Amino acid sequence: MINVSIIGATGYTGSELMRLLVNHPEVTLKHLTARKLAGQKISHTFPFLTSFLKDKCFVTLDIEQIKQDSDVVFICLPHGHAMTLAKELGEDIKIIDLGADFRIEDSDTYEAFYKLPQTAPDLLAKAVYGLTEYHREAIKGAQLIANPGCFVTNALLALSPLVESNLIDSESIIIDSKSGISGAGRSANVDNLLSEAGNNFKAYNPLQHRHIPEIEQELSRFGQTVQIQFTPHLLPTERGIYSTIYVQPRSNISEEALRQLYKDKYAEEAFVHLLDPEQLPTTKAVRGSNHCHIQVKVDQRTGRIIIFSVIDNLVKGASGQAIQNMNVMLGLDESLGLSQSGVMP
Ligand SMILES: NC(=O)C1=CN([C@@H]2O[C@H](COP(=O)(O)OP(=O)(O)OC[C@H]3O[C@@H](n4cnc5c(N)ncnc54)[C@H](OP(=O)(O)O)[C@@H]3O)[C@@H](O)[C@H]2O)C=CC1
Ligand SMILES: CC(=O)N[C@@H](CCC(=O)OP(=O)(O)O)C(=O)O
Numbered sequence: 001m002i003n004v005s006i007i008g009a010t011g012y013t014g015s016e017l018m019r020l021l022v023n024h025p026e027v028t029l030k031h032l033t034a035r036k037l038a039g040q041k042i043s044h045t046f047p048f049l050t051s052f053l054k055d056k057c058f059v060t061l062d063i064e065q066i067k068q069d070s071d072v073v074f075i076c077l078p079h080g081h082a083m084t085l086a087k088e089l090g091e092d093i094k095i096i097d098l099g100a101d102f103r104i105e106d107s108d109t110y111e112a113f114y115k116l117p118q119t120a121p122d123l124l125a126k127a128v129y130g131l132t133e134y135h136r137e138a139i140k141g142a143q144l145i146a147n148p149g150c151f152v153t154n155a156l157l158a159l160s161p162l163v164e165s166n167l168i169d170s171e172s173i174i175i176d177s178k179s180g181i182s183g184a185g186r187s188a189n190v191d192n193l194l195s196e197a198g199n200n201f202k203a204y205n206p207l208q209h210r211h212i213p214e215i216e217q218e219l220s221r222f223g224q225t226v227q228i229q230f231t232p233h234l235l236p237t238e239r240g241i242y243s244t245i246y247v248q249p250r251s252n253i254s255e256e257a258l259r260q261l262y263k264d265k266y267a268e269e270a271f272v273h274l275l276d277p278e279q280l281p282t283t284k285a286v287r288g289s290n291h292c293h294i295q296v297k298v299d300q301r302t303g304r305i306i307i308f309s310v311i312d313n314l315v316k317g318a319s320g321q322a323i324q325n326m327n328v329m330l331g332l333d334e335s336l337g338l339s340q341s342g343v344m345p
Contacts, residue, residue: 002330005031005066007085008076009058012186013098015046016319017074022052024323024337026330030069034058063088072326074098074319078185083120086144094329095144096322102127102146103214113210130325131156131218132334133269139328147325148218150317151177151211151232154241156218157272157292158309161265162247163222168305170224172248175215177230180237180283183313191234198236206231239314240283245307255298258305262296270335271316271324281310284345288312290320290338312342 004021008014009032021027032042038060043050045058063085066073072094075082082097089095104110107118118124128142129135131153139145148156155175162168181192190196212230219226235242259274266272272292275281281293295308311317320338327334 001028002026002071002326003028003030003069004072004074004326005029005033005070006074006076007033007061007066009042010034010037010045010186011076012182012314013318013322014074014076015049015186016314017076017322018042018046018049018053020315020319020323020337020340022049023339026332026336029053029056031059031062031066032056033061033066035060067093072096072330074322074326076319079114080116083118083123086123087120091143094142094326096130096147096325097127097145098147098318098322100146100149100210100214102144103129103148105217106213109213109217113208113213129218130321132321132324132328133157133266133272134160134218136328139325140331142329145322145325145329147318147322149211149214150183150241150311150313151175151179151209151230151243152214152218153317153321154243154292154309154311155211155215155228155230155245157311158243158245158294158307159219159247160222161261162305162307163219163224163226164265165261166222166224167249167253167261169248169250170219170226172246173219173226173228174246175228175230175243176233176245177241177243178233178235179241179313180235180239182238183241183317184234197234200236201233203231203233235283237283239287239312241311241313241317242281242283243307243309245309247305247307249303249305252303253298253305255296258296258298262294266294271338281308283310283312285342286310286312286316287343288315289340289342290315290324291342292316315340 082101
């Protein structure tokens with residue numbers, strides 16, 4: 001069995017990891033850390049885990065104990081902590097960071113967008129970016145994974161086939177994204193109260209969202225420098241990310257050719273699906289699952305391509321993809337623990 005510990009198990013990504021890993025046939029959950037809730041039963045905070053974790057309690061973070069007892073550690077903390085923790089955990093343990101500390105290759109860009117110093121440049125250099133479908137070979141040999149941001153995962157799965165094929169004007173990309181409130185984490189925040197966010201809808205952080213440099217970095221890997229326009233919005237729902245993306249092709253492309261591109265790219269992928277032409281993605285169809293649903297259209301009037309893409313921010317956008325990466329790192333079947341379908345209604 002693989003011994004797994006979670007640092008920051010009281011948050012949404014930590015609890016989602018537990019929800020998925022209790023059904024992973026190869027995993028034993030070891031140390032599940034918290035600050036204030038240390039010593040308390042996990043099932044009291046997360047009753048959905050009652051029959052799975054029984055009397056298991058949160059524990060205070062003890063690096064030596066974790067090093068001794070774990071094969072894999074997931075770090076589910078606010079940005080800035082994983083740089084220190086990954087150093088302390090050392091190189092003999094596999095680490096998957098769900099935050100952004102190892103995602104941005106250029107430290108000045110990280111510091112500008114995150115307002116935090118990059119204190120682990122040596123670890124940054126060896127970290128592998130964990131968008132599984134595009135970095136599988138590197139992930140196989142990695143010790144440290146930078147798990148992608150949720151909006152980023154959604155946008156990259158939608159856009160990469162087009163950018164990789166050099167079919168679009170790399171400065172024409174407009175990404176209009178919406179996220180459920182769990183994307184903001186479980187910590188108390190007035191903006192996320194039902195009375196503020198319920199029956200409400202708003203854009204936030206236009207022009208400066210932290211995911212802009214991450215999306216540009218990853219799309220630019222294909223060869224051309226990519227500049228995007230990205231605006232996130234807050235949906236009055238718990239989970240889900242929905243992106244509608246507009247791009248200008250370099251030359252006219254038929255919808256049939258466009259569909260073939262996506263079909264070929266994702267034919268072998270367990271979690272990325274091009275929907276039938278008459279369908280449009282919905283957040284509920286992927287709710288609780290590790291799946292990404294994509295639709296592509298060509299507007300015959302304007303010539304633009306429109307891509308619709310949807311994931312569950314806590315699963316493919318965070319904990320599910322982290323487990324997918326763990327499976328790849330350990331040479332396991334990539335889908336282990338991730339067989340859930342979406343939940344409707
Ligand atoms: N929510 C999402 O959809 C996604 C989140 N992420 C990233 O994953 C990481 C975790 O996110 P999420 O689970 O949503 O966050 P939450 O706010 O839900 O949970 C944060 C966790 O971090 C702990 N924590 C908070 N501050 C500190 C601190 N100063 N020192 C030690 N522990 C601390 C909390 O523990 P305690 O109970 O002790 O306070 C809690 O367990 C973040 O980096 C986030 O950006 C990535 C993709 C998607
Ligand atoms: C709704 C909401 O607030 N969403 C978060 C994104 C969550 C995410 O992907 O996390 P990272 O911070 O690890 O990139 C935001 O916009 O900041």
